[in-house]
Amino acid sequence: MGDPCAWTGQCRGTRRMSPATTGTFLLTVYTIFSKVHSDRNVYPSAGVLFVHVLEREYFKGEFPPYPKPGEISNDPITFNTNLMGYPDRPGWLRYIQRTPYSDGVLYGFPTAENVGKPTVIEITAYNRRTFETARHNLIINIMSAEDFPLPYQAEFFIKNMNVEEMLASEVLGDFLGAVKNVWQPERLNAINITSALDRGGRVPLPINDMKEGVYVMVGADVPFSSCLREVENPQNQLRCSQEMEPVITCDKKFRTQFYIDWCKISLVDKTKQVSTYHEVIRGEGILPDGGEYKPPSDSLKSRDYYTDFLITLAVPSAVALVLFLILAYIMCCRREGVEKRNMQTPDIQLVHHSAIQKSTKELRDMSKNREIAWPLSTLPVFHPVTGEIVPPLHADNYESTNMPLMQTQQNLPHQTQIPQQQTTGKWYP
Numbered sequence: 001m002g003d004p005c006a007w008t009g010q011c012r013g014t015r016r017m018s019p020a021t022t023g024t025f026l027l028t029v030y031t032i033f034s035k036v037h038s039d040r041n042v043y044p045s046a047g048v049l050f051v052h053v054l055e056r057e058y059f060k061g062e063f064p065p066y067p068k069p070g071e072i073s074n075d076p077i078t079f080n081t082n083l084m085g086y087p088d089r090p091g092w093l094r095y096i097q098r099t100p101y102s103d104g105v106l107y108g109f110p111t112a113e114n115v116g117k118p119t120v121i122e123i124t125a126y127n128r129r130t131f132e133t134a135r136h137n138l139i140i141n142i143m144s145a146e147d148f149p150l151p152y153q154a155e156f157f158i159k160n161m162n163v164e165e166m167l168a169s170e171v172l173g174d175f176l177g178a179v180k181n182v183w184q185p186e187r188l189n190a191i192n193i194t195s196a197l198d199r200g201g202r203v204p205l206p207i208n209d210m211k212e213g214v215y216v217m218v219g220a221d222v223p224f225s226s227c228l229r230e231v232e233n234p235q236n237q238l239r240c241s242q243e244m245e246p247v248i249t250c251d252k253k254f255r256t257q258f259y260i261d262w263c264k265i266s267l268v269d270k271t272k273q274v275s276t277y278h279e280v281i282r283g284e285g286i287l288p289d290g291g292e293y294k295p296p297s298d299s300l301k302s303r304d305y306y307t308d309f310l311i312t313l314a315v316p317s318a319v320a321l322v323l324f325l326i327l328a329y330i331m332c333c334r335r336e337g338v339e340k341r342n343m344q345t346p347d348i349q350l351v352h353h354s355a356i357q358k359s360t361k362e363l364r365d366m367s368k369n370r371e372i373a374w375p376l377s378t379l380p381v382f383h384p385v386t387g388e389i390v391p392p393l394h395a396d397n398y399e400s401t402n403m404p405l406m407q408t409q410q411n412l413p414h415q416t417q418i419p420q421q422q423t424t425g426k427w428y429p
Helices: 056-060 167-181 226-232 234-241 250-257 306-333 340-341 347-368
Strands: 031-033 039-042 051-052 075-081 091-095 106-107 119-127 133-140 151-156 187-193 214-220 266-269
Touching: 075 091, 075 106, 151 167, 167 187, 167 214, 167 226, 167 250, 214 234, 226 234, 226 250, 226 266
Parallel strands: 031 051, 039 133
Antiparallel strands: 051 106, 075 119, 091 106, 119 133, 151 214, 151 266, 187 214
8 A cells, every 4th residue: 555654744643663662563553643734635544543633733823813933822722624515524534622722633434435535624723712713624535455354353442541542643552552462463453443422431420530431443364362362251251241350361461551341342253254135035025116106197186075074064963963952852841840849749848948938039138228127136135224135026826937037126115216117018016
């Protein structure tokens, strides 16, 4: 494929690890780390992690007032990235910027489908203090790789890293060096990096410098080492099911800088994967080819809604009318009458009923005229002067059943006279 630095001009992706860092081997990582420039061209490889850093220091000189040489400016700057002519980025490309005072990072995993298709990314920088903007284009030319895809792939979950920390070239190089010591492959590439939040992880609490966690997928050309296979033995699988850390002999080679959750490691051997494509065989459940779709003609026949009207309105209305007639016959034509009721009622009950009616009528008449005599129930029982008991209004043998509830008051001895209004009616001595 050639050296990517020959195309980009500024490239921090190809790293030659020193023996003090990785041992006695030479490690080549084809990850592209380029600084931002206007209308820049980059040439990542398919199947290899691509990283592009949007540096704030470069964009500071794009916003007026332009800083003088040696002048320090710390304006908050954010970035917006999108595919030219579209509101968002391509599906394989992601972007992260933790704060307006940190650099932005474009990263992703280009696939073979994107080879030979220049991808133009519009990068818009916003100065959050002056509200000035600056725009640059990034042209991504994806190159094909001869060793793509690598047949053996392993995905590690690192608990003590955030995605932007892992994307740094030094940190990623140290991790690949540790994997190289454990795996001992001839070719080793970083394939993809994914934040744990994109896999359904929770946002960590802001205590004890907790990290989100990051998934790192690497690929190699040799089978997995015995150390990586240790996580698959039954003892470690049982410990993982009990939420205990498995016993991995090579964990100490990572522990100095990376805390790996070995229960979440994923080993993929593409040489043993069987193609899941099956030819479609026509049979039961598959409709035959009916040819081209023929829409209905514009001249539609008129539809008669009279039958629908009878079913939805006339029938319920007829049933309601029949029920109304039956109810009216029961209520109006089946009454027994007052005379028949009186004939079947005892005389004493009729007398009581008549007395109640008379009393009710008298009370209603009193409510119409408030100037009539006071009721006897409001008169004093004792004489207000002598204190004698007021005699009864009638003799003991008087039949009280025929006496109205309210009587016309008479001038009784030793009783205070109250102005009365003469009313027509029967007087009782």
